[in-house]
Amino acid sequence: MDQFNMDEAETRTDEGGSSTHDVRATSPYQQAQHPINQAMELLSPDEKSSYIQAMERCPEIVATETDPQLFLSFESMRADVAARRLAMYWTYRERFFGTKRAFRPLVDLSIPPSRRALSFADVEELQHGALAKVPPDRHGRPILLVDRYRLRNADYEPDPNRWVRITFFWLTKMMHQPDVQRNGMVVVKIMRGQNLDRKRMVTSQMLMRDAMACRVNSIHLCCLPPKGGCKTFADTLVPIMFNFSQRLLGTKANIHVASSSESMLTQLEPHGFRKASVPTTLGGKWSYTKFDTLVTRLLSESFLMARNLPTDLKQSPLINDQHERLLMERVQRRKSGKRKIDATFISRDCWAKEQKFVKQPFAALASFYIHNKLSY
Numbered sequence: 282m283d284q285f286n287m288d289e290a291e292t293r294t295d296e297g298g299s300s301t302h303d304v305r306a307t308s309p310y311q312q313a314q315h316p317i318n319q320a321m322e323l324l325s326p327d328e329k330s331s332y333i334q335a336m337e338r339c340p341e342i343v344a345t346e347t348d349p350q351l352f353l354s355f356e357s358m359r360a361d362v363a364a365r366r367l368a369m370y371w372t373y374r375e376r377f378f379g380t381k382r383a384f385r386p387l388v389d390l391s392i393p394p395s396r397r398a399l400s401f402a403d404v405e406e407l408q409h410g411a412l413a414k415v416p417p418d419r420h421g422r423p424i425l426l427v428d429r430y431r432l433r434n435a436d437y438e439p440d441p442n443r444w445v446r447i448t449f450f451w452l453t454k455m456m457h458q459p460d461v462q463r464n465g466m467v468v469v470k471i472m473r474g475q476n477l478d479r480k481r482m483v484t485s486q487m488l489m490r491d492a493m494a495c496r497v498n499s500i501h502l503c504c505l506p507p508k509g510g511c512k513t514f515a516d517t518l519v520p521i522m523f524n525f526s527q528r529l530l531g532t533k534a535n536i537h538v539a540s541s542s543e544s545m546l547t548q549l550e551p552h553g554f555r556k557a558s559v560p561t562t563l564g565g566k567w568s569y570t571k572f573d574t575l576v577t578r579l580l581s582e583s584f585l586m587a588r589n590l591p592t593d594l595k596q597s598p599l600i601n602d603q604h605e606r607l608l609m610e611r612v613q614r615r616k617s618g619k620r621k622i623d624a625t626f627i628s629r630d631c632w633a634k635e636q637k638f639v640k641q642p643f644a645a646l647a648s649f650y651i652h653n654k655l656s657y
Contacts, residue, residue, distance in 0.1 A: 465498030
């Protein structure tokens with residue numbers, strides 16, 4: 282497949298030879314879509330089946346969430362490999378989201394859960410911040426922070442694909458950022474003695490290698506050994522992690538072992554990290570309060586209304602504490618009970634007026650309650 286030149290005009294003539302079409306007169310999306318369509322014709326039906334479904338069922342989502350310009354730019358305007366990457370994106374999306382949700386909007390969390398790709402449980406795990414976007418480093422590279430320790434108290438039913446779906450969400454959002462296209466992104470994984478999650482790392486590497494229109498510039502495994510186990514951790518686990526990460530990730534992998542957050546920050550700063558882009562766990566200034574604010578803004582009022590929560594919560598940090606959740610549920614039950622009482626009195630009053638034989642004291646009491654909104 283010849284390289285597609287965005288500045289080159291292409292002229293088409295219909296069968297009658299009477300009409301022409303200048304690509305320069307079309308939109309940038311159409312200019313990018315044309316070589317992608319040509320390259321898609323060369324792929325096997327199995328390779329492009331998910332992409333064809335997406336084009337038939339949600340062409341507007343294909344255009345906005347997987348803009349062909351991003352894939353062409355990422356592959357240096359080589360339409361054949363860009364088309365294969367785009368097709369693989371939708372293949373993986375259907376595999377991990379399922380046919381029911383794969384073709385719904387992914388990056389817009391303000392859409393009601395019944396009409397978007399991420400489910401309630403997916404968003405609940407996203408809110409824990411085990412995978413979080415933090416401010417860029419000194420070179421303008423966005424940073425994706427991984428800390429699965431934050432899921433230790435998760436009380437929902439586990440789903441092996443949920444983590445992949447959240448990864449899909451963040452990578453899809455980040456690949457639209459110009460800085461990611463130019464400079465790539467940085468991944469920081471915090472480890473506290475837990476295993477390396479090899480299966481998840483292999484899956485993430487597969488997504489980056491085959492499907493996403495963005496690249497990882499470097500990966501930093503930040504190891505915080507448990508108290509009293511620093512030497513054992515450094516002597517046994519670090520060599521294993523280093524060999525595995527080098528084999529899986531190549532020269533992009535960096536392993537840092539420190540006994541304190543202050544010394545960890547000292548190791549990260551030479552790699553371009555700013556204190557504002559490093560979490561407090563690693564000696565920086567970034568806190569999860571900022572992440573909560575970001576996710577709250579992404580969810581917006583419609584999600585809070587769908588969860589039957591007061592809309593003024595959208596201005597406050599997310600409710601992660603179990604006690605606060607129970608309290609909010611209790612408040613909602615009380616409000617629901619009060620609405621039922623109101624409805625009962627209203628229906629009784631209407632029935633009494635129609636039948637015209639209700640006693641005056643009861644009618645007066647019901648009317649007084651309705652107008653003054655009193656409760657038992």
